[in-house]
Amino acid sequence: CLTLAIETSCDETSAAVVAGGRQILSNIISSQVPVHQKFGGVVPEIASRKHIENVIPVVDEALQQAGVALAQISAIGVTYGPGLVGALLVGVAAAKALAFATGIPLVGVNHLEGHIFANFLAHAELEPPFVALVVSGGHTSLVSVQDYNQFALIGQTRDDAAGEAFDKVARVMGLPYPGGPQIDRLAAAGNPAAIDFPRALTGKSSFEFSFSGLKSAVLNYLNQAEQRGQRVSQADVAASFQAAVVDVLVSKAVQAARFYSVDRLVLAGGVAANSMLQAKLTGACTEQDIRLYYPGAVLCTDNAAMIACRAYYQFCSGKVSDLYLNAVPSLKIGC
Numbered sequence: 298c299l300t301l302a303i304e305t306s307c308d309e310t311s312a313a314v315v316a317g318g319r320q321i322l323s324n325i326i327s328s329q330v331p332v333h334q335k336f337g338g339v340v341p342e343i344a345s346r347k348h349i350e351n352v353i354p355v356v357d358e359a360l361q362q363a364g365v366a367l368a369q370i371s372a373i374g375v376t377y378g379p380g381l382v383g384a385l386l387v388g389v390a391a392a393k394a395l396a397f398a399t400g401i402p403l404v405g406v407n408h409l410e411g412h413i414f415a416n417f418l419a420h421a422e423l424e425p426p427f428v429a430l431v432v433s434g435g436h437t438s439l440v441s442v443q444d445y446n447q448f449a450l451i452g453q454t455r456d457d458a459a460g461e462a463f464d465k466v467a468r469v470m471g472l473p474y475p476g477g478p479q480i481d482r483l484a485a486a487g488n489p490a491a492i493d494f495p496r497a498l499t500g501k502s503s504f505e506f507s508f509s510g511l512k513s514a515v516l517n518y519l520n521q522a523e524q525r526g527q528r529v530s531q532a533d534v535a536a537s538f539q540a541a542v543v544d545v546l547v548s549k550a551v552q553a554a555r556f557y558s559v560d561r562l563v564l565a566g567g568v569a570a571n572s573m574l575q576a577k578l579t580g581a582c583t584e585q586d587i588r589l590y591y592p593g594a595v596l597c598t599d600n601a602a603m604i605a606c607r608a609y610y611q612f613c614s615g616k617v618s619d620l621y622l623n624a625v626p627s628l629k630i631g632c
């Protein structure tokens with residue numbers, strides 16, 4: 298069973314072919330990062346235009362690299378939310394056109410469920426049930442994955458997402474977009490205990506997150522230092538900020554796994570690529586006898602292979618879409 302998938306929710310145009318749900322035959326990712334970098338973030342209108350230019354060539358390349366003809370495809374998956382509406386619409390329109398022209402079933406996929414499913418591509422032995430921590434540019438959520446098509450949201454951020462906090466802090470530090478990998482690199486040379494930044498909502502056993510206070514604390518620290526003419530160590534600020542984010546993520550993820558009595562924890566989304574998060578969560582999970590899974594860097598950030606994997610499991614259970622499928626910018630998990 299071969300699934301073709303298209304992903305255009307943000308600033309990556311991607312298409313992939315996956316065999317049997319778990320084997321990647323191709324995963325073409327055309328990144329727009331250089332286009333948006335000079336604006337310090339994603340410009341939605343430009344993203345949509347770039348997707349229009351790229352989507353068909355990227356699909357062609359995915360089929361070609363997989364050595365597969367369109368007629369051999371069993372299902373066409375596409376991200377229909379959450380994401381930027383204009384960007385999503387390009388992928389949805391392309392997938393619907395392909396499905397209509399060929400008669401191949403269409404499968405609308407939730408982008409966040411896709412991020413979680415990247416782990417099935419990276420770990421052949423992984424199966425539900427488990428708890429997933431989705432940490433991306435737009436989301437920070439704990440999800441109970443009971444089965445391949447059964448999810449429950451445990452908790453999410455009240456304000457900024459973890460990745461958003463990384464990107465905003467990086468921006469005020471003068472680092473290029475996207476800021477997460479930049480802070481990760483800079484932090485390696487810094488002292489994570491140098492500055493005591495706040496860890497929000499950790500006291501009570503709440504599964505909600507909040508990162509906007511932390512972001513403000515970093516901005517205040519930088520502004521005050523500037524006013525006093527004090528020299529700050531960029532590496533110490535990066536390391537201390539990152540430690541504050543990671544401490545909260547690690548403690549809540551482990552708490553959630555214990556609360557839901559699962560011995561498997563899955564990391565997903567762009568921030569899952571963070572080296573300190575991986576290291577600290579590995580330590581905490583070992584201590585608690587929890588098996589930790591996370592994908593390689595390419596499968597952490599946006600890609601169509603994870604969408605093809607998710608589409609496969611939906612297709613197998615008859616969860617297909619009709620040609621009225623529309624983009625849903627604020628789509629919730631498990632819907």
Ligand code: ATP
Nearest residue numbers: 433434435436460475477478481567568570571599
């Ligand atoms: P969403 O998935 O919520 O719609 P998105 O698709 O924009 O948002 P992803 O592609 O999953 O987000 O991830 C991008 C985010 O991951 C960015 O905020 C980026 O800074 C962050 N990121 C990537 N690598 C790292 C890293 N090593 N450390 C911290 N953050 C990282």
Ligand code: MG
Nearest residue numbers: 307308309599
């Ligand atoms: Mg991106």
Ligand code: FE
Nearest residue numbers: 433434598599
């Ligand atoms: Fe994403």
